[in-house]
Amino acid sequence: MKEICLRYGMNPNQGKAKVYVTENMPIKILNGEASYINFLDALNAFQLVRELRQATGQSSAASFKHVSPAGAAVYSPLNDLLAKSYFIEDIELSPLAVAYARARGTDRISSFGDCAAFSDEVDVTVANLLRTEVSDIIVAPSYSQEALEILKQKKKGKYLILEIDPHYVPAPIEKRTVFGITLEQERNDVRIGKEVFDNIVTTQCDIPDRAKQDLLVALITLKYTQSNSVCFALDGQTIGIGAGQQSRIHCTRLAAEKADNWWLRQHPRALNMKFREGISRVEVNNAIDGWLNDDITEAENQQWKQCFQEVPDRLSKSEKQQWLKRLKEVSYASDAFLPFRDNLDRAAQSGVKYVVQTGNSIRDDQVERAANEHGMVMAHSGIRVFHH
Structure with missing residues (x-):
């Protein structure tokens, strides 16, 4: 041993x-x-x-x-x-x-x-x-x-x-001891490839290759994310991950908020910020996060403002909404089926166009109707990738 x-x-x-x-x-x-x-x-x-x-x-x-x-x-x-x-x-x-x-x-x-x-x-x-x-x-x-x-x-x-060792292959059975009790199962070695797009259930059915790559990135990421989880992806990278929530809509809201912030960080006002000399990279990131977040205390407001040479005007609600309308062609994956349409209603607000989820919910018809209303392309993968 x-x-x-x-x-x-x-x-x-x-x-x-x-x-x-x-x-x-x-x-x-x-x-x-x-x-x-x-x-x-x-x-x-x-x-x-x-x-x-x-x-x-x-x-x-x-x-x-x-x-x-x-x-x-x-x-x-x-x-x-x-x-x-x-x-x-x-x-x-x-x-x-x-x-x-x-x-x-x-x-x-x-x-x-x-x-x-x-x-x-x-x-x-x-x-x-x-x-x-x-x-x-x-x-x-x-x-x-x-x-x-x-x-x-x-x-x-x-x-x-x-x-x-990149070639290491573990045993097919994995074990875990919790509270003195040993649990055993087959390791989750399901391979995720382009076959997950075979069952498209929406009126629109064209998924371009770049979106297929984004959906693969999102779904494979979820395979190693604490469940429940959803993931937003664009241009070969994740842009928002909602992990470990007890309800799927909270996963979606969390991931969507992160995706929105990722996009807002590219606003010209954010890119042209001037920081005080000697400010660390960590302080810069915290300052940008504080600048984007309207729901923080006055003490937190004062903290992030101290990082700037000149405090930039914050984006108004309407300015944020206008900028977020430019976020498009986003891919969205879920580690299990979507139980309600509210997930896609919220995802649509953050530019989601392509969706892959397990499918086989009793409300599939409602979720598919939501996807069609938002002009999305949605595939049922038939694969659940819970991870705990």
């Missing part, structure tokens, strides 16, 4: 934590010390990027926090506005680094202190990008020597660097 001792379990008071396998250990610690949650994030995150790579053929990356992705993406070229929104204008990046910039750009607040996961060998442009961000752990199949040396300097030499 091969094992790795961990700093502690789920919480610091939970000691005697370890990772072990009965065969060859597929993962190595190249730098730093790992905790139980570090391994949960890393193992889930790597499965996600490996599967995205297999499904799309593109370099893939994810930003993980608390066993759910804050964002995920495959390589797709960035336009100038998005590059500026991600703070990477005029920076040379490999396709893998662009994928990570997109993944982290989904929800920059949630990606603070993330687990960064990569499908391919980490190169120096990835390492240089991570050097500017607050990240706690990285997992990848391999690293160039120069990238490894850069990453080892993060967090005063304590940055956790994991290397994982």
Whole structure:
């Protein structure tokens, strides 16, 4: 039996934590010390990027926090506005680094202190990008020597660097012990490919290739997201993930709000903000989030305002609505069937055009009617991807 001792379990008071396998250990610690949650994030995150790579053929990356992705993406070229929104204008990046910039750009607040996961060998442009961000752990199949040396300097030499065998195939049966009771099931090895678009149930039935890629990104992301969950995607990346909610409409509202904020960050007024010298990247992200959020306390208002050279005028409700009308051709995926039409009614407000969901709800007719009313194209995948 091969094992790795961990700093502690789920919480610091939970000691005697370890990772072990009965065969060859597929993962190595190249730098730093790992905790139980570090391994949960890393193992889930790597499965996600490996599967995205297999499904799309593109370099893939994810930003993980608390066993759910804050964002995920495959390589797709960035336009100038998005590059500026991600703070990477005029920076040379490999396709893998662009994928990570997109993944982290989904929800920059949630990606603070993330687990960064990569499908391919980490190169120096990835390492240089991570050097500017607050990240706690990285997992990848391999690293160039120069990238490894850069990453080892993060967090005063304590940055956790994991290397994982990309060809490792786990046993078909997985086990989990909860409250002293061991649960056992077949591992969820369902492959998600373009066959999920075979059963289109709406009047409109054309899904362009770019939207099919976005739907695959969204659905594969949900396979490794705490359920209930829904995901919005555009241009090869997630733009809003609603995870771990007890009702699907709350998942949709949460994901839609994140997608709206992602789009509002590209408003000219947001892109042209001037910040005080010495303000950190974290403070910049928090300030933009505060500027976008009308529902915060006066103390929070004062905090974000202190980050600016000159406080920009906030977007009015009508200005936000006008800008959000320009968000179109968005893809939406659900990890299970949609029980009510309210999910699509809310998704339509955030530019959703293409939908993939499990189907087979007793209210399928109502959900299909909503999709048709909003001019959406919707497919029933027949696949449920709950993840707990």
